[in-house]
Amino acid sequence: MASAPQPTLPLFYNDLMPLNSRDHSAWKSKPIENAMWLVNQHAIPLTVDEFVQAQRDYPIVFSSGDNPLPLALMGLNEGVNTFVDDQGKVNDPVYLPAYIRRYPFMLARLTQESDELSLCFDPTTESLGEFEEGNPLFASDGQPSEGTKEILQFCERFEEAGVRTKGFVDELKKHELLMDGEIAISQGDNQDNPFVYRGFQMIDQDKLREVRGDVLRTWNQNGMMALIYAHLFSLDLMRAIFARQVQQGKGPTLNAAPAA
Numbered sequence: 001m002a003s004a005p006q007p008t009l010p011l012f013y014n015d016l017m018p019l020n021s022r023d024h025s026a027w028k029s030k031p032i033e034n035a036m037w038l039v040n041q042h043a044i045p046l047t048v049d050e051f052v053q054a055q056r057d058y059p060i061v062f063s064s065g066d067n068p069l070p071l072a073l074m075g076l077n078e079g080v081n082t083f084v085d086d087q088g089k090v091n092d093p094v095y096l097p098a099y100i101r102r103y104p105f106m107l108a109r110l111t112q113e114s115d116e117l118s119l120c121f122d123p124t125t126e127s128l129g130e131f132e133e134g135n136p137l138f139a140s141d142g143q144p145s146e147g148t149k150e151i152l153q154f155c156e157r158f159e160e161a162g163v164r165t166k167g168f169v170d171e172l173k174k175h176e177l178l179m180d181g182e183i184a185i186s187q188g189d190n191q192d193n194p195f196v197y198r199g200f201q202m203i204d205q206d207k208l209r210e211v212r213g214d215v216l217r218t219w220n221q222n223g224m225m226a227l228i229y230a231h232l233f234s235l236d237l238m239r240a241i242f243a244r245q246v247q248q249g250k251g252p253t254l255n256a257a258p259a260a
Helices: 048-054 098-102 146-174 205-209 213-222 224-234 237-247
Strands: 043-045 060-063 070-073 105-109 117-121 178-180 183-187 190-197 200-203
Touching: 043 098, 048 070, 048 146, 048 224, 060 224, 098 146, 105 146, 117 146, 146 224, 183 237, 200 224, 213 224
Parallel strands: none
Antiparallel strands: 043 070, 060 070, 060 200, 105 117, 178 200, 183 190
């Protein structure tokens, strides 16, 4: 079974293979009990459809570079996830981004020339295989099972949300609203030497105040202002995530160079 060509694999994925009834007719899926692939991941891609829910639990920032991507921060330092323990268990009742929930599946192009997306999966996952128990991926007639149809619909909705997310980011870039972010967090008595986090982008509130009224009215009508405020309000959680790191013994040291 040949894997789908994938020069650059997305976050979490070690490989990609197209799902098909010929090779996977007897395969089943079982729940993921230990998300070890999530343990050391601190920044998770997020779609605009999730901003309102995610901003209750995570700071929402934008990645650096010319093609910014919204990210939910589960930790402030590389390799630190404050919501997942060392066994891959999510112990807090928090919102899990759709990017996490769709793993090990995703829609991908099998060839660079094709515009068609096919349902693929990471063959290194332990949640899919020829198990005695589990949810079948295909029915006896070779057609996708109801569970597989639901997975496909979920992945399709994720791709559609990705298009809306790109439109949102493009609008922010058009009005030059993104700026390099920086946050200084002091710990205990060490007020004169705070930990400074950089390496992300955020909306420039000064420039936001200068946006023309007709543009703001359009953004208010199409829901974009709600997304902007969800992002801005979520930034207050930076300090809460930092406190979680310290409480869990995962806080940075003064000699380290923190980077979000």
